Amino acid sequence: MITETDVGEIGRIYKCQFCSKEFARKSWFIRHACSKKKKFEEKTDIVVQKAFRLYVYWMRGNRLIRKSRDPDIEAFLRSPLKKAFIRLALFTQEQGLVSAYTYVDWLIKNKTTERYWCDDDVIKLDGFREFIGVHEDATDHAKITRREVEKWMLEKPDRTVEEFYSSLSPVRILAMVQQRKIRPWVLFTYEPVVSRWLDEGIYNPEVFYRINDIVNCAYWADKVAEDPEGSDIVTRIMEQAWSISQT
Numbered sequence: 516m517i518t519e520t521d522v523g524e525i526g527r528i529y530k531c532q533f534c535s536k537e538f539a540r541k542s543w544f545i546r547h548a549c550s551k552k553k554k555f556e557e558k559t560d561i562v563v564q565k566a567f568r569l570y571v572y573w574m575r576g577n578r579l580i581r582k583s584r585d586p587d588i589e590a591f592l593r594s595p596l597k598k599a600f601i602r603l604a605l606f607t608q609e610q611g612l613v614s615a616y617t618y619v620d621w622l623i624k625n626k627t628t629e630r631y632w633c634d635d636d637v638i639k640l641d642g643f644r645e646f647i648g649v650h651e652d653a654t655d656h657a658k659i660t661r662r663e664v665e666k667w668m669l670e671k672p673d674r675t676v677e678e679f680y681s682s683l684s685p686v687r688i689l690a691m692v693q694q695r696k697i698r699p700w701v702l703f704t705y706e707p708v709v710s711r712w713l714d715e716g717i718y719n720p721e722v723f724y725r726i727n728d729i730v731n732c733a734y735w736a737d738k739v740a741e742d743p744e745g746s747d748i749v750t751r752i753m754e755q756a757w758s759i760s761q762t
């Protein structure tokens with residue numbers, strides 16, 4: 516128990532913002548762990564945050580929630596699946612899987628029970644790598660993104676493709692990556708997109724971190740560097756003449 520005298524002698528007090536308890540020494544304050552503080556730390560922990568996002572994604576993928584009603588983090592922390600998702604978040608990180616979300620897609624597709632989510636069985640992970648292989652085609656990625664650009668241009672007359680790229684903020688790019696409207700081949704190789712998110716996004720670590728969470732930047736940086744033909748394909752598709760009619 517800390518007395519007022521202790522506080523006076525040291526001349527400085529440390530106060531817990533959660534329970535208002537005061538401490539005379541910093542070391543006591545750091546060691547202090549009331550339930551509110553613990554809960555806050557848990558909620559802000561990056562692994563827990565990632566686990567929570569995977570949980571929401573998995574719930575959606577299994578159609579366990581409606582679009583408009585995502586569970587909040589409180590619900591996640593109470594969920595019996597919390598531990599499984601924290602393990603999954605760590606597992607996908609340790610294994611350097613290209614995208615934790617694609618891995619979740621794969622788990623859902625194979626109806627994998629939670630007991631086997633973090634199984635580092637080589638054959639199983641090879642199966643996953645094969646699965647993502649078909650999701651990594653430069654042509655597909657460019658076509659998907661180009662379709663999105665086209666949709667955007669058709670929304671209002673007189674919109675130009677240049678305006679599309681200049682209107683891309685890092686936060687919008689993040690949203691489009693999340694919704695799979697901008698695919699990694701385009702994100703990492705197509706100059707108008709790369710310059711938007713790198714030039715501006717580099718100053719926005721939150722965006723960078725979130726994008727990395729979805730697409731694994733290190734993996735893609737290596738992949739596109741090893742395959743210059745892929746980036747040529749992307750540029751060719753993205754820059755094909757537009758034949759859409761704007762009225």
Ligand SMILES: [Zn+2]
Pocket residue numbers: 531532533534535536547548549550551552
């Ligand atoms: Zn406290």
